[in-house]
Amino acid sequence: MQFGERIRELREGQGLLQRQLAATLEIDTPxxxxxxxxxxxxxxEQVEQLASLLHANLPDLLRIWLADQIIDLVRNEPQxxxxxxxxxxxxxxxxxx
Numbered sequence: 205m206q207f208g209e210r211i212r213e214l215r216e217g218q219g220l221l222q223r224q225l226a227a228t229l230e231i232d233t234p235x236x237x238x239x240x241x242x243x244x245x246x247x248x249e250q251v252e253q254l255a256s257l258l259h260a261n262l263p264d265l266l267r268i269w270l271a272d273q274i275i276d277l278v279r280n281e282p283q284x285x286x287x288x289x290x291x292x293x294x295x296x297x298x299x300x301x
């Protein structure tokens with residue numbers, strides 16, 4: 205699930221308006237709407253704020269947010285799958301150090 209979809213789901217589930225969350229994040233409502241639609245990327249600090257405001261699990265939101273960033277970076281690369289496999293191997297090495 206993409207980050208924006210998850211934020212919208214959480215927001216609507218709590219009966220909150222976009223303008224309410226936008227005001228708390230100190231951004232305008234159209235910007236918040238773009239984040240929900242995936243047209244703009246939230247900053248890490250905003251993800252942390254949203255987790256708190258929406259009573260959401262921060263590690264889960266960060267995981268979805270980071271996955272969206274990775275997908276955007278490699279989406280049109282022919283070697284994306286192989287590059288991701290290589291990156292995963294490297295990350296696993298670092299965890300075992």
